[in-house]
Amino acid sequence: MEEPPSSSSSPALPLDIVVEIAERSDPITLLRCAAACKHLRRVIAGEGFRRDLRLRNADGFVPGLLHGFFFQPRWPSPHYHGYNYDPLRFVAAGRHDQLSAAEDIASGGGGGGGDTYQIPSFVSDSNRVHKNKRSRRIEPVAARGGFVVLRTGKFSGKVCNPMTGYTRPIDMPRKTAKGEGSSYLLITFDAGGDVVGVGVTSDDSELHRFRLLAVRLFARTRVEVQELTPDTGTWGPVTTLPVVDADHYLHPHPVLDRESLGRQYHHSPPSYSYFILAVDVSIRRDGETGTTAAATIMLLPTELRAPSYTGEATVTPTPGQLLLSPSSRGGGRRSSLALLVCRSTQVEIWTMKLIRRGMALLRMACTKVVDLTGVPRSPCSPPVSESEVALLWSGDASGGVVLRLGGTVCLLDRRRRAVVVRALGDGEEFVEFGSGRRHVLLPYELGLSSWVPSISASLISWANV
């Protein structure tokens, strides 16, 4: 069928199949493939490759980009007012196909794989022993596309990329008494660009491949947006936006703030109703710095304010039970949103129909209910009460949603027609959650740009080790 290989000892594969294999590997291996021969180099660095990566999964998600999560338990200190921090760990997500996660940890966790060098060094840097155990802490405030924004002090923080070793110290606005006064929106160029329409082309900045915005919502009326200037690590001027369609449910200190695709932004007050705050963060073509154009508030439907329609649910979901998530219904190129609502035994997926470039909510409806009763969990005494279930994170490149059921951390995988929920970290029980929930759990997802050699030049060095 094929030309016999030049060397009889090793079988050959057509290069177009090798490209498909490379796509299914990890970023480091992909780069090494790109250094193997001219054809692979051309294809992998080429324009179409990134698109193919995304389209390979019909729904536009690349599940392999979710690598796992960082986990750091924290305990109230017996000696002073504050917390002690355990060493940081990284828990691998496991393999993203039918094979078991345990096997992956056995084969990939220790020997080879892209995480072997980069992530452990990030972990050990964080864990470098200081006299004061508190300095071990990581305080993530935002993460996307391989980048993580950490607070390191009252006025300081850093943006880093554990995979590439990139670190940039930055200023941080001071926390308010109730926690972060700002919500941070991290946008990496590959997450935006063509897919989200953030209006950033990938050559805008060769050095710093992200934008970081701090968004503060002030009661009812206005939103303040500041953008970080990565070159200096300082924040640019404040842009004040009037809020359109504001209702009477706002609260100055957002309890929940999670961002989704580029311009969406989510706040919820600890009151009876939830809303979504959408801030347009696209850069105008002629703009020197990032200027935002609009902010609107979209109230969630009455069912979510008083969720009586399920019968069993008699209490309003807590912020931890709600999560905004990208939804790729209708193809990978058009971004849309879904709101996930986690109950003790199920996750409801509410699909939203957004209009006016995503700035207005036309309607939303619960389109799918995922049963959680069959999901293995620890301690294994379902149903876990609703206070013990939490939606933690949603990845806009991998499409995965990380949730916690009691002490088990699970991945909700929406890429197949049947939504699959499985335990992460080989089903390990994180007993720490039994004694409080203030632990750091930071899922780590790479961006597609990490897969493209010309962009992540620093990764090439590993390709030649």
Added chain:
Amino acid sequence: MATGSGAAAAAADAEEKESGSRMITLTSNEGKAFVVTEASARQSATIRSMVDDGGCVDKGFPLPNVDSKTLARVIQYCDEHGNKEAHTVDERAALAKFDKDFIAELDADKAFLYDVTMAANYLHIQGLFALTTQCIADTIKGKTPEEIRTAFGIEYDLTAQDEEEIKEEDTHA
């Protein structure tokens, strides 16, 4: 699905309903005939489109790119996925276990694994292709470019300029 006149479409629909019992013959490049259920054969998008186009179902399908050993193994996969239901959790688990065992066995014989991969590619059997390429992708994790060339039988064709480029990128790191 069926195109053409209404009568033909109706006939095709009727056939569609019968498809569970219809048998299809696949012939390897060595001339060996394999008889499979249509449901099994439909795992292959290539064959599926030929069948749907009203092709030569009776005459069977010669597969000049696939040898008997490879075809037998590919059919094993198609039978499992085409003839069995996968609606309940248990059924899906059984299928997942089949895939796991199937690929573990193939993994032991690289050349054969490549043959099955190429056949899956040629026949457009999406599930099988995903299974084998993922398996191969896992085996090349952490390998150097040289090892990757060896693994896939790729000839070294980088020019001095390419190497210079790679070195250049190195110094940025």
